[in-house]
Amino acid sequence: MSTSTMTPGGHASRRRKKTAITQTEVCSVRLGEGLFGIPIAHILEIVGGTRPLPVPLAPGFVGGLVHYRGDVLTTVSLRRLLDLPDREGAQDMLVVESAGSCFGLLVDSVSAVLTASSADFEANPSTINDRRRALFAGAYKLENGLMVMLDPERLDPLRLARAA
């Protein structure tokens, strides 16, 4: 991480990588052993300790329903997306804005908000499998490990349902 000039809400992309170094604010989340990141510009709110209501017969990636500000929010379980076993107890939820609507993203816990530099960004390696390649947008090389970037657009339940 560097402390040079910052563009709030700026989104690092592969195209810009070679031109100028940009900074992106990223919300990092824990899932099992892994660290994942989501650009903060897409996050409306972080809600801690949710217990989603299971929806029988829903597609596998659906983590259930969560009551959020008077609406009933459909959630996507990151664990289920990555074929990890379900976890007992409460989970943290990111309220993510996508294509005009919102959905919840269930993770084990929200870790911190970081400023990541495009200089540390690398595209998906060729060795990861296709399903993950469809979800991951690349990774930031942090001092204490890798932070895998998630693209909110690709996590949209409607899109996931169509892909399934």
Place this chain on the structure above:
Amino acid sequence: MDELTREFLIESQEGLDRMERCLTDLETRPGDAGLLADIFRSVHTIKGTTGFLGFARLEKLAHAGENLLASLRDGKIAADGEVVTGLLHLLDGLRSILKVIETDGHEGEAADEELIEQLKALQTPADLRVPVHAQAAEPDSGFPAAGPPAAPADSAEQPPRPSEGNPPEKSLEKFTAARLEAVPSSTSSTAESTLRVDITLLNRMMNLVGELVLTRNQVLQATSSDSRMTMLSRRLDMVTADLREAVMKARMQPVSNIFSKMPRMVRDLTRTLGRQVRLEMEGQETELDKSLLEAIKDPLTHAIRNALDHGIEPPEKRAAAGKNPEGTLRLRAAQEGSHVIIEVCDDGAGIAVERIRAKAIERGLITEERAAQQSERELLQLIFVPGFSTAAAVTNVSGRGVGMDVVRTNVERIGGKVELESRPEKGTTLRLRIPLTLAIVPALIVRSLNQSFALPQGALSELVHVPPSEAAIEWIEDAALYRLRGQLLPLVFLDRLLLPGVAGRSTDARDQFIAVLDADGRHFGLVVDGLADPEEIVVKPLSPVLKEIGLYSGATVLGNAELALILDPGAIAQRAGIGMGGEDETFVSSDVEGGNEPSREFLLVETGGRQSAIPLDRVIRIEQLPVSRVEYIGPRPVLNFEGQLVQVEDAGGMLVSGMRPDDPIIVVICREGERQVGVAVAHVLDVAAGGILFQAGTTRLAAGVTLLKDRVTGVVELGLVAPLPGQGEPSNELAEVMA
């Protein structure tokens, strides 16, 4: 379209609606200066604004109308039927131009010359009136087209009227310049105190208030230990409740919004049909949720057409029957508990039950034997069957046989009910029972898979408890069945439907409940693990991904802040492969067909040591509650049931002293006409079909008794429970039906 034009359109529409109301009133009170001022203002506002926005066609027409109105105002002519008709034409002309502007953004090309000529011709007093022409310059000069500032000057030029003896002229005289100025200023102040709000914003506010209510509930639970916080959270509680009510109220609109369209319609229709009808309207201030108000507009219009065409007879016929040649059509709106009642009541010929009987047999809807057995009330229900019309002739107003079924469908779609009463030669009353809001649905909460599901009560007909010991559920191959009063009811296990992996028949070892459902003409039992209390739930939409599953119609937040999915009974039946009523011999699909059954179902209860029966279709709920909940008004026991005062009938002496406040009693809450009546009982025994008993030697139904399980059982006559003072006129319809 720019904001200014849109604003202008909305305002003009409102002005014209007001004008329409005033015009029909004007016909009955031709000298009313206030009415004239109102009409004048509407037309004048349109004219003033159009000039500014550059709608020349509209301006020209409005100007012509204004001239005619000026003549009226100045007392040069009287507001006779012809003038009112002319003004109504003007109204239609203005409306059609506004419509063109709304769709195309410009006012179109059509010529209004004919209408303008007509309006000019009307400016001559009736006795001097010659068909069209002459008279053009004089009234025009009397009223310059410059707008409000010119108006006082115009009136000032007029010499004071000498005539004093003529009352209508005198009242017109009072309509002076000062008044013209004063009235608009008073309306502008009401305009300033109101505000147009987008309905989506109101919906969002409603949502947020719901959220606040839930947060409050959690705060109340979390702070119960700290007394200071308890006080604060109580206050929060009160403010939240008030806020919720206020937001609900913001969505409400007075019924007058649709009632006000009716005088014009009635006027036009009576002219077409050659009837003389006086329209009476009552309870216009009654309020209803906006979306519901929209939804009942068509059914109401239809009901009124029917009443005018089939209900009220032509004047000659009425006179011959010794009635006032002028018929009365009464529109009444009133709130009753969580419903709004809208009545369309005429004093016409009533519905000839014999004609219905004949027609129904002719159309093959019922057999002759059945028709002979049916009560008049049951036969009346037949007019709600699609395609049923008894009109001897098809007029262009009604009689094509599309109608009453549409009225019923539309009203039921919004959770309402339609009731019909008719007495030969006395008239017909059609009653629409509309829920106050759409967003809140009564539902039964059931448990399955360790979570709660909401089951809309509209589809629920009864609940059956299946104890684990009895082998009550029987199987034909994979199909589970339950013997419900001797007939096989197909069963759907909610848990197996929702978790297809868990198959098998090993679930009989625990308590189960069967919710008997009627949905989309399918009759089946849904097996669940448990039942919780009924709740009024707020429906929240699901995301498209979950809607695709097809079994849920939404989700809701329960009182304990838990979420629950709302089940769609029709979709469940379809998914489980339950057949339609027609394929299923045992099933009676709707009220209408249900009316064909000679026997009715009764709730068998024990009161004071003997058995009695209560008609099942009248039972709303069976409540078990501590005896202390029953309060007394004078000697009469009453119950506060969901905010309504319900009188408790205690024929069996269940409430007599000797009970401690905590002792439980059972009260069966029943519907009786427009009120609710409670019946205190010792035990609820069973539900059974009752046979009708005929009095020996006649085909008359024996009143007040029925044949239940081959025993003659007394029927509790709810109609005989005297209403509480101030609860409206006594309803004795049941007594009449049974007599």
